Amino acid sequence: MAAAETEAGGLRSGMAGAAGPAVDEAGAGAGAGAGAAAAAPAVDEAGAAEEAEAPPPPLPGLQLVQQGAEARVYRGLFLGRAAVAKLRIPKRYRHPALEERLSRRRTAQEARSLLRCRRAGISAPVVYFVDYVTNSIYLEDIVGAITVQDHINSVQQSGNDTSSLLTLAEKMGELLARMHDEDLIHGDLTTSNILLRPPTEKLDLVLIDFGLSFISGLPEDKGVDLYVLEKAFLSTHPDTETMFKALLKTYAATSKKSGPVIKRLDEVRLRGRKRSMIG
Amino acid sequence: MDLTHQLELFPGCSVTLLLFSHVKNAAALRKKAVEGSIEGALINPAMIVDPFQILVAANKAVHLHKIGKMKTRTLYAEIIFSLSPNNNISDAFKKFGISDSDTAVLVVLVVDREKTVNLEDIASQVEGQQVSLDELPQLTDTAKVKKMYKVTPQEEKIGTLLDSIVCRMSTKDVL
Numbered sequence: 338m339a340a341a342e343t344e345a346g347g348l349r350s351g352m353a354g355a356a357g358p359a360v361d362e363a364g365a366g367a368g369a370g371a372g373a374a375a376a377a378p379a380v381d382e383a384g385a386a387e388e389a390e391a392p393p394p395p396l397p398g399l400q401l402v403q404q405g406a407e408a409r410v411y412r413g414l415f416l417g418r419a420a421v422a423k424l425r426i427p428k429r430y431r432h433p434a435l436e437e438r439l440s441r442r443r444t445a446q447e448a449r450s451l452l453r454c455r456r457a458g459i460s461a462p463v464v465y466f467v468d469y470v471t472n473s474i475y476l477e478d479i480v481g482a483i484t485v486q487d488h489i490n491s492v493q494q495s496g497n498d499t500s501s502l503l504t505l506a507e508k509m510g511e512l513l514a515r516m517h518d519e520d521l522i523h524g525d526l527t528t529s530n531i532l533l534r535p536p537t538e539k540l541d542l543v544l545i546d547f548g549l550s551f552i553s554g555l556p557e558d559k560g561v562d563l564y565v566l567e568k569a570f571l572s573t574h575p576d577t578e579t580m581f582k583a584l585l586k587t588y589a590a591t592s593k594k595s596g597p598v599i600k601r602l603d604e605v606r607l608r609g610r611k612r613s614m615i616g
Numbered sequence: 617m618d619l620t621h622q623l624e625l626f627p628g629c630s631v632t633l634l635l636f637s638h639v640k641n642a643a644a645l646r647k648k649a650v651e652g653s654i655e656g657a658l659i660n661p662a663m664i665v666d667p668f669q670i671l672v673a674a675n676k677a678v679h680l681h682k683i684g685k686m687k688t689r690t691l692y693a694e695i696i697f698s699l700s701p702n703n704n705i706s707d708a709f710k711k712f713g714i715s716d717s718d719t720a721v722l723v724v725l726v727v728d729r730e731k732t733v734n735l736e737d738i739a740s741q742v743e744g745q746q747v748s749l750d751e752l753p754q755l756t757d758t759a760k761v762k763k764m765y766k767v768t769p770q771e772e773k774i775g776t777l778l779d780s781i782v783c784r785m786s787t788k789d790v791l
Contacts, residue, residue, distance in 0.1 A: 396624045415624055416671040445790045452787040455780065458770025463779045464786045466625075466675055470683055477779070 394422050394473070407443070407548055412478055419478040420465055423447075440472040443548050447474060450521060450547035457519045459512065460534075460543045479543055481535040485509070486528035488537060489574050501538075506580040508540045510587030513566075516544070517559045518592050524549030526566035528573060556594070560601030563588070567602075618735065619667055619749045623675055626682065628729035631674045633667055635752060636721045639744030643716035648741070649692075656738055657692035657724040658714045662757040663699070663764065666778045667749055670724055672785055673698035678726060695724055701765050701784040711764060720744075720755050 393399060396413030402421070403410045411422040425440050444467065454461035463477040485505070492502055509531065516523065523530070525546055534541040553559075563585070570581050585602075589595040606612075620632045639645075648654045664670060677694035680686045686694045688705055700708035714721055723738055739746055758777065761767075767780045 394625060395627060413624075416668060416675060417621060418668065448787045448790045452783055452791065455771055455774070455783050456768055458768065458774055460774045463775065463783050465672060465782060466679075466786050467790065468679065 394424070394475075396420070396422060408473075415465055415475050418465070419480050421462070421476045421478045422473060423476070424471065424473040441469060444469065444472040444474055446550055447547045450550040451476070453519060453521055453552075454516070454544065454547075457515065457521075459516055459519070459521075460541070461547070462543065462545060479532055479534055482532040482543065483535075483537065484529045485531040485533060485542070486573060488533055489528060489577070493574070493576075502577075502580055503583050505540055506584040507587040508542055510584040510589075511591045512542050512544065513563070513584075514588045514590075514592035514595065517562070517598065518594065520552055520554045522551050522553050522558045522562050523547065524551065524562070524565075526562055527569035556597035556601045557605075559598045560605050563598070563602050564605045567606075617746060617748050621667075621671055623671075623678060625675065626678050629678055630727055631671060632725045632727070632735070633670055633749055634723040634725070634735065634738065635661060635747050635749050635755075636723070636739075636742045636744040637719065637747050637751070637755070639719050639721050639742060641743040642714055642718040642721065645721065645742065646714050646716060649713070652690065654738070654741065655692075655725065655734075657695045659696060659699070659712055659722040659724060660714050660718060661720045661722040661752060661755040663712050663761055664722060664752060665756050665758070665761060665781065667752070668778060669699070669781055669785070670695075670722070672782050674724060674726060676786065691726060692724070695726075698785060701781075701788055703788065722752075 393401070393409070393411055394413070396411070396415055399411055399413040401409060402412050404426075406426075408423045408425045411424070413420060413422060415422070425444065427440070428436055431439070448464055448467045451461050451464050455463070462479060464474065465477065466475040468474070488505070489502060492499065512531075513526075523544065525548070530544065530546045532543040532545055534543055551558075567581055570577055574580075585599065589599055592598070618632055618634045620630055623629045623631060645654065645658055649658045659670070673695050676698045677686070677691055680694060681691050687703075688694045688697050693705075693709075696712050697705055697708045699712045702708075721742060721744065723742070725735075725738065761777065761781070765781050765784055767777065771780050
């Protein structure tokens with residue numbers, strides 16, 4: 338781990354050096370030629386930097402579950418328990434100081450939000466260990482869980498009883514209402530960020546991936562949170578409009594502060610792409 | 617009888633737990649621990665619900681020790697501090713360390729590859745009976761633990777007491 342980090346440090350300073358003269362010369366107007374010349378070595382270093390990324394944690398039974406834009410997710414045994422390790426991927430195109438600060442902030446926000454959820458009785462994974470050096474987080478692995486996305490897809494494909502999906506939507510609405518009542522904004526609500534604990538029929542939901550979460554009491558933020566989910570929902574799962582309506586209905590019924598939030602949601606819907614802003 | 621676990625993130629480092637009951641010389645042991653003449657962390661088993669709790673604390677302590685960012689002066693003090701849900705060091709020692717009137721002691725040892733574990737040495741210093749860690753749940757004071765970690769009633773519905781405790785231990789420095 339230490340060796341990789343010093344190597345990465347060395348590469349970073351190399352890149353900063355290459356970027357420096359490029360910026361100066363761009364300012365002087367001789368940008369194009371000098372910029373290209375400086376960019377070439379920077380690109381090479383970026384290529385080499387890809388291999389020098391943080392190695393996977395030495396957990397027994399380790400397997401890479403997924404590589405997202407933000408982090409690599411591994412599964413393995415940690416201190417004798419099934420755990421998930423989230424290692425943030427360093428973004429080399431960012432300025433190193435900014436990268437460090439952003440990475441640390443996101444890790445801290447994630448840990449803080451997971452604790453806040455737990456304290457409020459909202460189902461989220463237990464945090465086992467947070468490493469502020471590599472900005473990685475080790476969490477409880479909910480063995481045998483499937484994402485709501487996979488569940489909806491399999492129910493729709495098997496053509497089975499879709500009324501269970503309405504109950505699922507109601508449960509989701511209830512869960513989100515409780516989360517928003519704690520003034521916790523998830524930031525990345527999609528059906529792949531909500532898990533179903535086994536057995537699936539119990540509809541025991543668990544929220545995951547709080548990397549983009551923050552604390553806010555504003556109906557605007559809560560409205561946007563719901564809008565993100567709506568967009569993700571309707572684009573990933575066809576013919577689920579009734580499901581989402583049921584979700585919002587239960588949300589409105591469960592949350593004490595839902596009035597302004599739903600109002601904002603309607604307003605947010607009118608914004609965005611391909612929408613006419615004519616008042 | 618004792619429990620040993622290798623820390624996955626720190627290869628070569630292993631944590632050993634020893635539980636003693638009917639301990640008669642708690643006061644003398646506490647004095648030795650404060651002096652630093654005992655190679656181990658002496659913990660009050662009433663505040664521990666599961667060995668996993670100790671492993672999480674030890675993992676964090678070893679991590680901070682390796683990067684030189686411990687809040688206390690020794691690794692063993694850091695383990696005791698990591699168990700606490702707040703950042704008050706003396707409070708951590710008072711609640712999680714042993715007191716003169718204790719009759720049970722949980723000893724935690726951390727060994728690196730090079731050093732050899734001398735269990736008999738530690739066991740001989742404790743005037744008590746070494747028992748299996750399976751007896752730990754009997755020694756736990758659940759009410760006291762819930763109060764110390766401020767576990768909410770809603771929390772108890774979504775997970776075990778151990779879950780709540782571990783979450784607080786690992787996220788206390790971010791809040």
